[in-house]
Amino acid sequence: KTTTLGREGSDYSAAIIAYCIDAKEITIFKDVSGVLSADPREFENTVLLHQISYKEAVELAFFGASVIHPKTLQPLQNKKIPLRVKSFVNPLEKGTLVANGVDIEPKIPCFxxxxxxxxxxxxxxxxxxxxxxxxxxxxxxxxxxxxxxxxxxxxxxxxxxxxxxxxxxxxxxxxxxxxxxxxxxxxxxxxxxxxxxxxxxxxxxxxxxxxxxxxxxxxxxxxxxxx
Structure with a gap:
């Protein structure tokens, strides 16, 4: 039976494949430099978060941040596979690391x-x-x-x-x-x-x-x- 994966289906597909093959890390490319402290379309002086935990990423997504969908994180968290969010415009930049047990860095207010x-x-x-x-x-x-x-x-x-x-x-x-x-x-x-x-x-x-x-x-x- 054919079905669709819905919003963020490509990210979710990548996460499922990473889970199945026990990947060491997964990288997802977006139109922003990574996970930011706020939506740059609505707020000035946004800051790139260098790293956040799975829990923090889920909290941000729950409240409405749109970079990472919670369903993408679930299979990765289950096997503690790190996720890196990078920009397809500047792919050599480090982006944001989402991983198990890391503290948010820098720890600043996120809007x-x-x-x-x-x-x-x-x-x-x-x-x-x-x-x-x-x-x-x-x-x-x-x-x-x-x-x-x-x-x-x-x-x-x-x-x-x-x-x-x-x-x-x-x-x-x-x-x-x-x-x-x-x-x-x-x-x-x-x-x-x-x-x-x-x-x-x-x-x-x-x-x-x-x-x-x-x-x-x-x-x-x-x-x-x-x-």
Missing amino acids: ILKKDQILISISDKDFHFIMEDDISEIFDYLHQYSLKVNLIQNSAISFTVCVEDNFNNFGDLVQDLNARYKVLYNKNLTLYTIRHFTDETIKKIEKGKKVFIKQLSRETVQIVVQN
Whole structure:
């Protein structure tokens, strides 16, 4: 049966072959010099990351960095096969090494931007708590209408998600949710994700913007804003 491998299929094919033949290393050529600290089309003064771990590469890809797809990394990580990302424009440059157990170098903030985001806040019409059953039902609707969830926040009486509506199903989603819940939303927002953030980088992103949500963990901050 013939099938297609989807987005980044050529990279994935190379990773599978490398896995099968126990390759010592795999090199993938892109139109950039390697894995950068941000998309040069959206940010100035981007920096080449000389090396990152598989885990860091997956984290960056999960939040929206597009150089390496997570499915390409899985077979390589399983056999600890190093991956080098290089530029086909300047193939003699070293590019970025992705390998097991290496630290990110240089360790600097990495920025990921997603436009056209929708922030949805959902609460019970009868002022009841939002419980696990409610959250499960909401996710069923999100899956049914193929909305990609990029951020989640919940409180006692509300559940908030930042989503992408890639298939123009948002109106149908709201119609179904309104049957039981009170739904508020804001469209045309931007989601910034910063890995290895500093206070200075957060202030830089927030400057001159209306902030709707900011979530911080040990290594990552996500900020939903309106420019």
